[in-house]
Amino acid sequence: MMRKMLATLLAAGFLLGTTACSTQDGSASSPQLSAGSPSASASSAAPSDGAQKVITVLGNECNHLVLQDAQKTEIYQVLMDMFAEHGVEIDMTSVVSDQYLTVLQAQIASGNMPDYFDASPLSAPNRINLITTGKLMAIDDVLPYSNGTAFDALAEGGYYNICRKKDTYEDGKLYYIGNVNMLPSVNNGKFGYTQMDRNTFTIKIRQDWLDKVGMEMPQTIDDFYRALEAFQQQDVNGNGVADERLAVQTDTCNTTWGGFFDNGIAQWFGLAPYVFNMDYQTGQCMVPFLQEGFIPYVEFMKKCVDNGLLYLGTDIGKNNTGITTALTQNVVSAYFFPANSDQASSNDPDEIYAVMPIIQGAAGIDPVMEGSRGYKSWDYHAFSSNVDPQAAAAFLDVIISLDYSKWYFMGVEGQTCEVVDGLYRYTGPTTAEEVRSTGWGSGEYVVRSTALSNIQLHGIFSTYKGEALLWDSFDDYLNSAYYQEVESQSYKEHYKTNIVTWCENAKKLNMYNMNSDLAMICPMATEAEAEIIDQYKDDLYTYMDELFANLVNGTWAVSDYEAYKAKLYELGLQEMIDVYQSQYDRIQD
Numbered sequence: 001m002m003r004k005m006l007a008t009l010l011a012a013g014f015l016l017g018t019t020a021c022s023t024q025d026g027s028a029s030s031p032q033l034s035a036g037s038p039s040a041s042a043s044s045a046a047p048s049d050g051a052q053k054v055i056t057v058l059g060n061e062c063n064h065l066v067l068q069d070a071q072k073t074e075i076y077q078v079l080m081d082m083f084a085e086h087g088v089e090i091d092m093t094s095v096v097s098d099q100y101l102t103v104l105q106a107q108i109a110s111g112n113m114p115d116y117f118d119a120s121p122l123s124a125p126n127r128i129n130l131i132t133t134g135k136l137m138a139i140d141d142v143l144p145y146s147n148g149t150a151f152d153a154l155a156e157g158g159y160y161n162i163c164r165k166k167d168t169y170e171d172g173k174l175y176y177i178g179n180v181n182m183l184p185s186v187n188n189g190k191f192g193y194t195q196m197d198r199n200t201f202t203i204k205i206r207q208d209w210l211d212k213v214g215m216e217m218p219q220t221i222d223d224f225y226r227a228l229e230a231f232q233q234q235d236v237n238g239n240g241v242a243d244e245r246l247a248v249q250t251d252t253c254n255t256t257w258g259g260f261f262d263n264g265i266a267q268w269f270g271l272a273p274y275v276f277n278m279d280y281q282t283g284q285c286m287v288p289f290l291q292e293g294f295i296p297y298v299e300f301m302k303k304c305v306d307n308g309l310l311y312l313g314t315d316i317g318k319n320n321t322g323i324t325t326a327l328t329q330n331v332v333s334a335y336f337f338p339a340n341s342d343q344a345s346s347n348d349p350d351e352i353y354a355v356m357p358i359i360q361g362a363a364g365i366d367p368v369m370e371g372s373r374g375y376k377s378w379d380y381h382a383f384s385s386n387v388d389p390q391a392a393a394a395f396l397d398v399i400i401s402l403d404y405s406k407w408y409f410m411g412v413e414g415q416t417c418e419v420v421d422g423l424y425r426y427t428g429p430t431t432a433e434e435v436r437s438t439g440w441g442s443g444e445y446v447v448r449s450t451a452l453s454n455i456q457l458h459g460i461f462s463t464y465k466g467e468a469l470l471w472d473s474f475d476d477y478l479n480s481a482y483y484q485e486v487e488s489q490s491y492k493e494h495y496k497t498n499i500v501t502w503c504e505n506a507k508k509l510n511m512y513n514m515n516s517d518l519a520m521i522c523p524m525a526t527e528a529e530a531e532i533i534d535q536y537k538d539d540l541y542t543y544m545d546e547l548f549a550n551l552v553n554g555t556w557a558v559s560d561y562e563a564y565k566a567k568l569y570e571l572g573l574q575e576m577i578d579v580y581q582s583q584y585d586r587i588q589d
Helices: 002-012 074-085 097-110 124-132 139-145 149-154 161-167 207-212 221-233 294-306 321-328 389-399 402-410 432-438 474-479 481-490 493-508 527-552 558-570 573-588
Strands: 053-060 088-095 116-118 176-181 185-187 193-195 201-206 245-247 277-279 284-286 332-338 353-355 376-384 417-420 423-426
Touching: 053 097, 053 389, 074 088, 074 389, 074 402, 088 097, 088 389, 124 527, 139 149, 139 389, 149 161, 149 389, 161 176, 161 376, 185 474, 201 207, 201 221, 201 493, 207 353, 221 245, 221 294, 221 332, 245 321, 277 573, 284 573, 294 527, 294 558, 321 332, 332 353, 353 493, 389 402, 402 423, 474 481, 474 493, 527 558, 527 573, 558 573
Parallel strands: 053 088, 053 116, 245 332
Antiparallel strands: 116 376, 176 376, 185 193, 201 332, 201 353, 277 284, 417 423
């Protein structure tokens, strides 16, 4: 995913300014020290005797480069120099990805925990247990030693305040700090912004195939089905096989990236993309299995399955390898992906995937859309209780800084990026092998989010010709100099039409968040909530998967659906709804 994001950014370019930040209401402002914060001229918590303080870090080998190779690069040394300037030395240990959880659990059990580590692989109850047993250093206890950078970023209204909203524990302290991402964006009220450069997910159909069969762009669900039929019946890819199919994920609902409601088609039937999703208009926890459009959606999908028009596979999803393979084979009639790009191309030079209008899947049910809301914060990095708080503060002053954000995504000006009209453009290596051989690249290649935090604050600190890349409406975005002069110039011609169509749809419809962290900033569970989720989640999701699969393949009768719902409640559905609703209510507050 990150490599594809990098390709998008290489095309569009970003300005990463250092003189202004943006508050969550979209207004630009200069960074200000909060009341009671340390002085911005403090010494970055460097020890008075000049000695370097050591921070031990446990990472894993799902980076672009293994640690041994990363440490030999110039770009890695730039980061070490940044830490050294703050009086900190990093002692990093790397573990093979599939062994990381085992190693981390062993270190926790032995009491010999690393100073800084990624706790995301641990279950929610286990993450909370680290807090209640005193094994973590509260970040709030570290911040008084900050030189002002970390303190102000995490203060109310600070650019990293999203992590305080997401990860503050019920005792009022912050123990975990996540990765953060915000791209150039459109203001969308109190939930922040909609990412414009990537998260414009929508159903796209083969326009060139519609032209071949003499059909207009589908405007109804029946039109869409007839187009799928026509593509197969007329063998539009010319290979003599009836293999032209709709490709959307249908295999499981228990996933952080994909699922059988996270596919665009379900949204035509008004369904939330994830099993527990907040409706931003009402603030309510929505469960697709209980929504009015669920049965009509199942019936449509079953119709496609019965007639061989749906691509079935466990690896079919908006970022999985299976969809890339299918697209390359020139068999995909329609699929779910951002408006301004395609995941893969076949060898057909005439291939065009056009954004569809938002179709109403069933009478009386308003369709919805899927897109990002707010800053995105994910994962759970933490300090162990034995960390030196001064060293931890200096560490945070580095990884929450703008310099780190630029290093992480752009590398070093003059080596891996250039600045034109104030706009940063990445010019460095784009493969791990090139980074290994040249020693230069973006910081992502050597640490990624599995070792050190992934900080991508481009949307907050980016401008183009002095104008912030934050817009109050989709029309403002499309009319902006940045879109007209920079972004659209990198698009294929039909992508320009696609992004305009997407914006027109987005202006009209309710939009659900596209990630299964529920609301981008869903607060950390309380101890009681974590226990409830841990108690019910596995059995409940297993039955949901079974239920959907059997309804779509016809094994279970739709007419018995009330009995299936009763089983869902028996397995703890209401208890789970109550937990997530409580979390949503805390977001509203």
